[in-house]
Amino acid sequence: MAHYWLMKSEPDAYGWDDLVAEGEGTWDGVKNAQASNNMKAMKKGDQVLFYHSRQGLEVVGIMEVSEEHSPDITTDPDRWVVVKVKPVRKLARPVPLKAMKQNPELANLAIIRQTRLSVAPVTESEWAAILEMSEG
DNA sequence: GCCAACGTTGGC
């Protein structure tokens, strides 16, 4: 069964539209042990929310792991990894951080509890709650 | 643009 995740990127550097334009993106440059461990745990087909940090501050789309982790040659390949992702679909309506913070179902969301974590797990119920917010 | 949070580095 697929697992759920959330990954952050600054849209100035690499946003949802960039991923769509490329068709498949390599998620590189993550230099954080916890984030890296999460990437190592990702399996092909896992579903990933794309969150715009710094600008936007909202979940904008869903992507899918298309290739599992491999060494990150843009940083330190002995230490850090990349995964490849493909866009699945844009959310009907982006879900702002502000709204997620107000939703009691998301009180334990990893990115709310730990702001600076750029690659984070999302539980099945959190995933459902976020999609509900986008579509409801 | 600021600064809090927090991970990493390096001098001791």
Added chain:
DNA sequence: GCCAACGTTGGC
């Protein structure tokens, strides 16, 4: 091996 200094991230 400790911990102060430093650098980076990301919300505000």
